[in-house]
């Protein structure tokens with residue numbers, strides 16, 4: 180294989196550049212080859228809370244590591260400050276690995292970050308990562324599409340905006356589709372209520388998956404009318420992903436991943 184190093188010193192653009200890279204959902208074996216190469220060459224790594232410890236262990240020892248993690252309601256660094264930091268590092272001539280959980284362009288604010296870079300003339304590349312939905316679907320044995328069950332997939336955010344849920348309930352309740360809701364753990368009871376109000380039956384299958392693809396993966400699977408109570412009783416933590424649709428019960432036969440025997444280092 181012809182390995183081209185991303186940071187060849189003789190080919191640097193004037194000033195530095197930013198590599199916006201998806202780190203996947205947690206299992207380091209789900210990194211792309213390109214992500215791993217960049218991690219082994221990076222001078223500076225700017226990373227979020229969702230990037231797993233097992234992934235961070237693969238960053239080269241010499242890299243400066245800057246944590247800008249954001250947790251719901253507790254912003255370590257506001258988005259504008261992260262944008263300014265990246266621009267400033269590039270202007271110092273640094274090649275910067277901006278590492279984000281999952282895929283940078285799926286509920287990752289990666290679009291806003293590269294818009295800021297483009298507006299300031301900072302060169303950048305964007306490297307996709309395996310999003311939580313893809314990783315969890317495979318590790319939990321829940322195919323996102325299936326000829327007998329779902330012909331489309333819808334990704335939505337369950338993040339509360341000013342304490343309110345503002346989702347397209349008509350789209351979310353269409354038949355023959357799988358719905359994946361990111362950032363919906365806190366609003367799970369309200370989400371279930373609204374989906375039933377908009378026509379989904381109480382027996383509609385739903386699963387909540389915590390820390391998918393890692394040794395801490397846990398799945399609670401049930402129906403719309405009972406899932407909120409079960410999730411509370413199980414004390415599931417963030418990050419958790421919600422999946423809905425008739426593909427969900429397939430995990431009872433297709434689930435293969437045994438987190439308790441998986442190695443934390445992959």
Ligand SMILES: C[S@@+](CC[C@H](N)C(=O)[O-])C[C@H]1O[C@@H](n2cnc3c(N)ncnc32)[C@H](O)[C@@H]1O
Pocket residue numbers: 204205229279280281282283284285286287309310311312315360361362363388389390391392417418419420421
């Ligand atoms: C800000 S979004 C980032 C999504 C990310 N860019 C992606 O493509 O997966 C954070 C949400 O992603 C979901 N998530 C990310 N990683 C996860 C994991 N390993 N297990 C469960 N949910 C995860 C959770 O819903 C979490 O609240």
